[in-house]
Amino acid sequence: xxxxxxxxxxxxxxxxxxxxxxxxxxxxxxxxxxxxxxxxxxxxxxxxxxxxxxxxxxxxxxxxxxxxxxxxxxxxxxxxxxxxxxxxxxxxxxxxxxxxxxxxxxxxxxxxxxxxxxxxxxxxxxxxxxxxxxxxxxxxxxxxxxxxxxxxxxxxxxxxxxxxxxxxxxxxxxxxxxxxxxxxxxxxxxxxxxxxxxxxxxxxxxxxxxxxxxxxxxxxxxxxxxxxxxxxxxxxxxxxxxxxxxxxxxxxxxxxxxxxxxxxxxxxxxxxxxxxxxxxxxxxxxxxxxxxxxxxxxxxxxxxxxxxxxxxxxxxxxxxxxxxxxxxxxxxxxxxxxxxxxxxxxxxxxxxxxxxxxxxxxxxxxxxxxxxxxxxxxxxxxxxxxxxxxxxxxxxxxxxxxxxxxxxxxxxxxxxxxxxxxxxxxxxxxxxxxxxxxxxxxxxxxxxxxxxxxxxxxxxxxxxxxxxxxxxxxxxxxxxxxxxxxxxxxxxxxxxxxxxxxxxxxxxxxxxxxxxxxxxxxxxxxxxxxxxxxxxxxxxxxxxxxxxxxxxxxxxxxx
Amino acid sequence: xxxxxxxxxxxxxxxxxxxxxxxxxxxxxxxxxxxxxxxxxxxxxxxxxxxxxxxxxxxxxxxxxxxxxxxxxxxxxxxxxxxxxxxxxxxxxxxxxxxxxxxxxxxxxxxxxxxxxxxxxxxxxxxxxxxxxxxxxxxxxxxxxxxxxxxxxxxxxxxxxxxxxxxxxxxxxxxxxxxxxxxxxxxxxxxxxxxxxxxxxx
Numbered sequence: 001x002x003x004x005x006x007x008x009x010x011x012x013x014x015x016x017x018x019x020x021x022x023x024x025x026x027x028x029x030x031x032x033x034x035x036x037x038x039x040x041x042x043x044x045x046x047x048x049x050x051x052x053x054x055x056x057x058x059x060x061x062x063x064x065x066x067x068x069x070x071x072x073x074x075x076x077x078x079x080x081x082x083x084x085x086x087x088x089x090x091x092x093x094x095x096x097x098x099x100x101x102x103x104x105x106x107x108x109x110x111x112x113x114x115x116x117x118x119x120x121x122x123x124x125x126x127x128x129x130x131x132x133x134x135x136x137x138x139x140x141x142x143x144x145x146x147x148x149x150x151x152x153x154x155x156x157x158x159x160x161x162x163x164x165x166x167x168x169x170x171x172x173x174x175x176x177x178x179x180x181x182x183x184x185x186x187x188x189x190x191x192x193x194x195x196x197x198x199x200x201x202x203x204x205x206x207x208x209x210x211x212x213x214x215x216x217x218x219x220x221x222x223x224x225x226x227x228x229x230x231x232x233x234x235x236x237x238x239x240x241x242x243x244x245x246x247x248x249x250x251x252x253x254x255x256x257x258x259x260x261x262x263x264x265x266x267x268x269x270x271x272x273x274x275x276x277x278x279x280x281x282x283x284x285x286x287x288x289x290x291x292x293x294x295x296x297x298x299x300x301x302x303x304x305x306x307x308x309x310x311x312x313x314x315x316x317x318x319x320x321x322x323x324x325x326x327x328x329x330x331x332x333x334x335x336x337x338x339x340x341x342x343x344x345x346x347x348x349x350x351x352x353x354x355x356x357x358x359x360x361x362x363x364x365x366x367x368x369x370x371x372x373x374x375x376x377x378x379x380x381x382x383x384x385x386x387x388x389x390x391x392x393x394x395x396x397x398x399x400x401x402x403x404x405x406x407x408x409x410x411x412x413x414x415x416x417x418x419x420x421x422x423x424x425x426x427x428x429x430x431x432x433x434x435x436x437x438x439x440x441x442x443x444x445x446x447x448x449x450x451x452x453x454x455x456x457x458x459x460x461x462x463x464x465x466x467x468x469x470x471x472x473x474x475x476x477x478x479x480x481x482x483x484x485x486x487x488x489x490x491x492x493x494x495x496x497x498x499x500x501x502x503x504x505x506x507x508x509x510x511x512x513x514x515x516x517x518x519x520x521x522x523x524x525x526x527x528x529x530x531x532x533x534x535x536x537x538x539x540x541x542x543x544x545x546x547x548x549x550x551x552x553x554x555x556x557x558x559x
Numbered sequence: 560x561x562x563x564x565x566x567x568x569x570x571x572x573x574x575x576x577x578x579x580x581x582x583x584x585x586x587x588x589x590x591x592x593x594x595x596x597x598x599x600x601x602x603x604x605x606x607x608x609x610x611x612x613x614x615x616x617x618x619x620x621x622x623x624x625x626x627x628x629x630x631x632x633x634x635x636x637x638x639x640x641x642x643x644x645x646x647x648x649x650x651x652x653x654x655x656x657x658x659x660x661x662x663x664x665x666x667x668x669x670x671x672x673x674x675x676x677x678x679x680x681x682x683x684x685x686x687x688x689x690x691x692x693x694x695x696x697x698x699x700x701x702x703x704x705x706x707x708x709x710x711x712x713x714x715x716x717x718x719x720x721x722x723x724x725x726x727x728x729x730x731x732x733x734x735x736x737x738x739x740x741x742x743x744x745x746x747x748x749x750x751x752x753x754x755x756x757x758x759x760x761x
Binding site: 076077078098099100101103104105106111112113273276277282283286 | 624625629649650652659660661682683711712714715716717718
């Protein structure tokens with residue numbers, strides 16, 4: 001890409017320059033400190049054969065992916081793995097069992113798509129190698145038909161180097177969740193000290209090769225809090241950029257230097273091979289690994305539509321990284337080019353058909369980058385729309401975003417699409433937004449938006465903060481408040497805290513609760529409820545809400 | 560199943576042995592290759608040992624990192640009452656240089672002079688018992704073309720192991736030859752009959 005290689009200083013913590021992203025290349029390699037065994041919060045009994053835990057994911061009404069990884073002790077390049085799936089944590093009512101194999105070519109990872117399961121049912125599963133059993137996991141299939149509620153955690157941006165995954169542990173403790181949705185940046189590609197120095201990275205350098213990506217995934221999967229989350233809930237995950245490299249797009253990435261790191265296709269192939277090996281996800285298209293968009297029907301209540309926004313169709317970002325004033329931009333020139341894509345034409349068509357064809361009450365879009373406008377200067381569209389600061393999010397692809405709005409609004413013989421809730425990660429901060437094309441235009445008659453009533457909003461967005469990646473040091477909300485005048489559609493902004501979102505949807509409303517942990521610098525059990533917003537059926541705009549009750553009598557957690 | 564090629568390669572050791580002594584048989588290395596079509600296909604090869612032998616090896620090298628199906632190999636000894644299972648191994652890649660982790664292989668420290676049978680099938684189409692007449696796990700199942708079959712050991716991330724090519728090596732045996740499977744012949748004959756019938760009707 002012809003960019004000069006920059007040498008980055010090692011960073012010690014979140015600051016303004018870390019505003020959501022990390023810039024530059026990875027030329028700094030800090031000498032690796034010896035890695036200590038993971039300790040602290042109680043892990044399940046560590047089994048040397050299954051030291052990367054167990055996981056499940058991509059549940060459907062009749063099947064779910066079960067995952068583990070074998071650390072062989074017999075020196076063989078192939079391993080025989082037995083599995084059991086039961087309806088009870090004591091494994092008395094066996095629902096499925098079988099024998100599979102894995103091998104060194106797939107890094108001894110095990111992935112089973114267990115079929116012929118019952119809908120809306122909690123199952124427990126475990127693996128065995130040569131008689132030695134893994135920890136037990138718990139998972140759940142999706143419901144069919146009339147579905148009264150969905151309750152799930154939504155997470156993103158879990159940076160091992162930047163801190164402890166306390167939020168994962170809090171999610172693991174919630175027995176009443178249907179699933180966990182991870183919106184990407186599940187791993188980070190940087191070397192030790194390049195982006196966080198609470199914990200050292202394996203390998204110590206930026207990951208580029210297949211062996212590198214595998215080793216990094218393995219390190220993340222050995223984290224006891226991550227293992228706890230995976231063990232108790234099925235995961236629905238998409239990648240964002242850091243599963244390959246920072247600010248990835250179809251043909252490159254800000255943090256990829258072809259001169260020293262090989263070709264981009266080779267790096268993507270390595271990253272995705274490791275991703276599919278190490279993540280409990282179903283591969284939508286084995287012939288085209290970049291294509292990762294897929295959807296999940298949660299009865300008649302929710303269609304969960306997961307998008308791929310990095311590798312299959314995204315045009316190159318036009319600006320520099322967020323946080324650099326030089327990167328501020330307006331919607332003109334190349335930014336107004338309708339041929340630039342965020343999803344790519346094929347996925348865009350797929351999404352629009354999904355939205356228009358959905359008969360579910362709610363259409364939840366699981367995706368990476370912020371859909372709502374984020375302006376440093378507000379202005380109506382008629383006056384240019386103002387000044388934007390992050391060309392990596394939908395702001396940098398406004399014509400593509402407008403095409404989504406055309407689907408939401410309907411017209412030209414198409415019905416409007418209501419009850420769309422966008423779920424977003426990426427930017428290490430929490431936001432709730434009314435989605436409108438022209439938030440700074442108060443005139444509803446010309447397509448504007450009334451910030452008091454929310455009229456003019458076509459959908460809503462909940463952006464979740466990070467599990468551990470750094471936000472802005474903004475404890476009193478001064479920076480957040482400074483953004484509000486230019487962004488009347490942003491009803492909640494917290495740039496300071498780490499945590500997760502809890503989504504609770506029923507036929508009448510979809511609530512988002514923002515939950516925060518007190519620190520990621522050390523292990524901690526403290527979490528606090530921060531705020532809740534909801535969208536009522538048919539309203540397409542935010543309203544304040546309250547904490548939702550836990551479900552009564554949830555199935556027991558995996559022992 | 561069809562036997563596509565057959566090659567016989569005398570090992571250097573065998574040459575040396577035969578040059579030095581007229582005693583005993585010539586131990587030779589054989590390589591058979593072919594193309595399986597269905598998941599139920601079973602390839603059979605007979606081999607013999609003119610004298611008690613050490614270090615007899617039987618192995619595949621056709622898995623090729625998932626390009627082709629995952630094989631399982633068994634060796635049977637001929638007795639008065641039929642073939643008896645000596646050993647069956649799904650995965651062992653320590654016997655030949657071209658093997659991958661899901662290739663199969665067997666090595667016998669000692670093997671008596673006599674007649675033997677090698678069966679090669681798609682994992683997990685294992686022998687049902689210790690006699691050949693007990694059959695195999697997939698017997699009676701409707702055959703599925705390997706190209707359309709999701710072999711239980713396949714890599715779900717790549718959906719591999721769709722190829723039917725197989726390659727079997729025998730090392731240290733006196734003679735070896737493919738044994739046409741009766742059922743394959745029967746199928747072939749049936750197929751020809753159907754084809755002939757269709758042609759007549761056309």
